[in-house]
């Protein structure tokens with residue numbers, strides 16, 4: 260399943276990796292320039308990317324913030340937040356800072372326009388991406404030298420929304436999962452990604468990708484997920500079939516994804532470790548085989564666990580000031 264999109268890209272004769280991750284509260288998808296700077300030639304009147312996103316700050320060697328007008332205070336707090344997330348991620352997965360093979364995404368650059376209007380005005384020209392969304396994570400072709408992972412968004416209500424969630428996608432992609440977006444297990448093959456080989460068989464990997472981004476970002480304190488736990492809407496075995504299109508929806512992808520990942524991390528870490536060995540190699544058939552052995556075996560325990568999460572959530576509501 261590796262590199263299946265290459266013939267298409269060649270055929271289209273432009274060098275863009277097309278990748279997408281949904282981010283909380285807005286369906287987003289994107290594409291990223293491959294090793295060459297994005298071109299704005301169709302919009303010659305627009306200033307180039309370096310002129311518009313002129314503020315560049317390196318939080319550390321893994322994270323760069325580029326913006327139109329982030330205040331020094333916002334830059335400092337964003338760096339602090341991301342570095343804390345990075346530490347937490349490496350501790351949680353004991354990565355020893357060792358990326359998967361063929362990964363050249365040495366750092367993430369987070370790009371922030373100063374408003375939605377500026378985002379709409381420039382992002383398509385700067386990154387060749389649609390702007391009918393809240394922001395995009397652009398993984399690109401991690402196996403290619405010079406590739407740079409980009410997050411493109413805008414300041415909204417004074418905040419940098421989804422920043423931690425997106426950064427976890429970057430870390431998960433670099434340390435837990437081989438290959439680019441099209442290489443993984445999902446049913447997202449519509450534009451602008453155009454991943455050419457549909458992974459139509461279940462289970463998929465969306466529960467993990469979105470769930471782990473929420474799990475690391477929120478930790479044990481995710482009130483929106485706790486709120487819906489009592490409904491017991493899905494057996495765990497069904498959540499492994501969560502995907503972008505057919506079995507999607509915001510609650511299922513993010514809240515139930517969070518609950519599924521948290522349950523597995525807290526109660527079946529040994530199985531998670533087995534799955535990571537496979538996902539780090541890009542052995543998606545093996546990954547599916549493993550999940551099929553899980554099947555419904557944990558569903559009963561899952562429902563009991565959901566009850567405990569719901570009870571804890573109720574208690575914390577009652578004791579809140």
Ligand SMILES: [Zn+2]
Pocket residue numbers: 280281282283424428468469472
């Ligand atoms: Zn996401």
